[in-house]
Amino acid sequence: MQLSGVGVSPGRVAGPRVVVAADLQEPASTPAPDDLSAEAGKIGPAAESVAAALSDRARSVSGDARSVLETTAAMASDPALVASASDLVRTRSLPAPRAVWEAAGEFMTALRAAGGYLAERAADVADVRDRIVAALLGAAPPGVPDLTSPSVLAARDLAPADTAGLDPDLVLALVTEEGGPTSHTAILARALGIPAVVACAGVLDLPGPGLVVDGSAGTVSPSGGEVSAPARAARASWDGVGRLADGHRVKLLANVGSPADARAAVAAGAEGIGLFRTEFCYLSANAEPGEAEQRAAYAEVLAPFAGKPVVVRTLDAGSDKPLAFLPMGAEPNPALGVRGLRVAFDRPELLDRQLSAIVAAASDAGVELSVMAPMVATASEAAWFAARARAAGIPRVGVMIEIPAAALCAESILAEVDFVSLGTNDLAQYVFAADRQLGAVASLNDPHQPALLRLVGMVAAAGAEAGKPVGVCGEAAADPALAPVLTGLGVTSLSMNAVALAGVGAALRQVDLAGCRSQIATAARLSRF
CATH class of the missing domain: 3.50.30.10 (Phosphohistidine domain)
Incomplete structure (x- = not known):
């Protein structure tokens, strides 16, 4: 079977x-505690112990793993969760484990209703909930x-x-x-x-x-349970230059979102940064970070790539990634709401301050700077962003192609900017009307899907016609089996997490450009689609 x-x-x-x-068993709501204040007082220390344990684990790892553990630790010590649970103890006479369970449940319901990125965070809250409840019960965490x-x-x-x-x-x-x-x-x-x-x-x-x-x-x-591991994907060797067997160049770049990511990418041989996510400066802030604060934070990430090309993405937040200092109001469908560059249309000063900080940080770090905007839908939006970016002193301006309309009008968009980069994660989600976090429709978000590859080919062809680069910075870029197909379609750079670089680099060395192009037809005929 x-x-x-x-x-x-x-x-x-x-x-x-x-x-x-499975998840921790739901705790009982009885018996009522004898001392409500003492019971409520247990919640804060339990949450802090969970946060401390997660922070200790975070310090032992790096890259994506560290970022995830640090984020989860911050959730565990969230004062809003502790306060809500403590209030339930005092007002409803609930035992502390049950109060944490119900308080977390309210947060999870709100996150799921928001959809998109926030809906994904509901699973993280459930994990934190179970760990705090286990700490209160003196049980092993699930x-x-x-x-x-x-x-x-x-x-x-x-x-x-x-x-x-x-x-x-x-x-x-x-x-x-x-x-x-x-x-x-x-x-x-x-x-x-x-x-x-x-x-x-x-x-x-x-x-x-x-x-x-x-x-x-x-x-x-x-x-039968026997161990057979020789076929595990080998950690390939790679000399740090992205090219095919015939010498055709395909830049292999890194996706980064923290100084640790940047250091790991340099160690892995990345030729530059293809996607620098700047949200880390904003998402946990109660007030907009000042230009000096942004400048220092960005420069720390960029410094390991001195003398190399880097692509910085402007703030990709709003709606499904809300900012505490920037209330956006309720939206019925956050994935289709005010996010990415759309946040800046009514608040251009927010973008201008970030662009200024990026230019200064790039100068401090000594990198070759490019900047791109997320969630661009039309050529006029691309032109609006390009004008502001060039006025700020950005030498090379691009946009992300992650909305189907942008892919279909790539020729017009490329007339306004110097390059484009395909965000295949969101592009697939919008092409197939399939939430990328929902397991029931996960097969539709597979980057091997022919419809997605056709859009990639359309954008790459428009780039070739305009003589401008077209990159891919979604998860598709990290797939060694898909890298030759993307190259055959005309993609000029691939940007990925550091650990994937060697495997993708080695895979590209095994095939020439003609071989890459021959794989396109095979990919489009995959029987599972």
């Missing part, structure tokens, strides 16, 4: 199955058990904090019933080099003591 899911991290392995325990031998982990889903702490020497593969190709589980599995399949319904019901997992094909089968 073979099940199909969505392969999100390549490699084929077999091993004994270890099932990750999650991945301690492994003593190489095993395949199977779960309904995995919390980001659990995935971030996995040991690749003991975890042969990951399989989850839920999740999608751009979930934290998928991204971290790729970063750790662990084969993984998500959205694999029924995997917890497969018979037998073991599993065979093919993260490339997206299949899972039962086995």
